[in-house]
Amino acid sequence: MFRFRTDATTIYAHYKVTKPLLGMPHMPATGVSGLDLYARDKDGKWRWVQVVRPGAQEMKLRLADGLDAGEREYAIYLPLYNGVEFLNVGVPEGKKFVGLKPRAKPVVFYGTSITHGACASRPGMVHTAILGRRFDVPVVNLGFSGNGRMDQAVGEFLTRIDAAAYVIDCLPNMNAAAVTEKCVPLVKQLRAARPDTPIILVEDRRNTDAWLKASLRKHHDDNHAALKAAYEQLVKEGVKGLSYVPGDHLYGDDSDGATDGSHASDLGFHRQADIFEPFLKAALGR
Known part of the structure; x- marks a missing residue:
């Protein structure tokens, strides 16, 4: 999981998985190779936002857009059955973006x-x-x-x-x-x-x-x-x-x-x- 805070209404991702096989017969590519985005709502509860639908081993994409204005905490779950060679997350220029440190006592x-x-x-x-x-x-x-x-x-x-x-x-x-x-x-x-x-x-x-x-x-x-x-x-x-x-x-x-x-x-x-x-x-x- 990667956590961050931003006030952006659009979030971008560029990532590459280690294996070209993006899905399995009994498990979709969204689970095997996708990124899964959540955010905290105004009450502090984690809510789903969007998932990547993988179509290639390396993808540059708009992970979420049209989001309501306001700063909030986000979390990206990484692919379940594919390794990640690299992951870059970005927002439009001028918007706040702060990566959050890992939490203790898992x-x-x-x-x-x-x-x-x-x-x-x-x-x-x-x-x-x-x-x-x-x-x-x-x-x-x-x-x-x-x-x-x-x-x-x-x-x-x-x-x-x-x-x-x-x-x-x-x-x-x-x-x-x-x-x-x-x-x-x-x-x-x-x-x-x-x-x-x-x-x-x-x-x-x-x-x-x-x-x-x-x-x-x-x-x-x-x-x-x-x-x-x-x-x-x-x-x-x-x-x-x-x-x-x-x-x-x-x-x-x-x-x-x-x-x-x-x-x-x-x-x-x-x-x-x-x-x-x-x-x-x-x-x-x-």
Whole structure:
């Protein structure tokens, strides 16, 4: 995210993504490669303004125009599944433009392709971004497609971040045996380095076609049971500051919360954010 203040009624952007593939079969280019612009309204609430509809690897464009006069704070979410080689943001000559410094104490999410952002229609629609706006806190998104596995090396990196809370949401890339092996060591690694930082453990979401597939239901049941056992062991051993998010309803109960059965749609991301919200609220002491 890039934040800035301006009184301009037109905002320009010039950026280039690292890969020529701008979209994916199950995820639009607006999410994979787009810029997503938000602004604070007069009450301080973050509101959507405009999104880039990518048509080329490098684009010079008018990101937003015809805006109401007045100075306000803006935020640009960067592409979810494409790297950014460079980004320039500008306003007409004579207008105020001030880049804002990064904020301290982010909420750190460690997870899978879902945390990464698959398959949101635009970058601001991921549950991590939604929660960042709701609580008005910075977010570090460490979602690794296919590789969110509670690894010790990632844990070591997490300990370097002075986080407001850690959210561990790796089960979609794991099985029960891996959860049993890795969860307790990861939590103890974090707690040894950050004794007072809240840690939120999240169960696996259920694939939206699991209602019709016994093998998927068993996989989710086993994953949940393994995480619950790890959580209970940690609590029994006296590890403080833990909370536990059940996964059965993360996508809702109507099978409409995913794009492909596994990865969240915008609807699924909003439902996840709603379920995460009370746990994060408690962790942040709000």
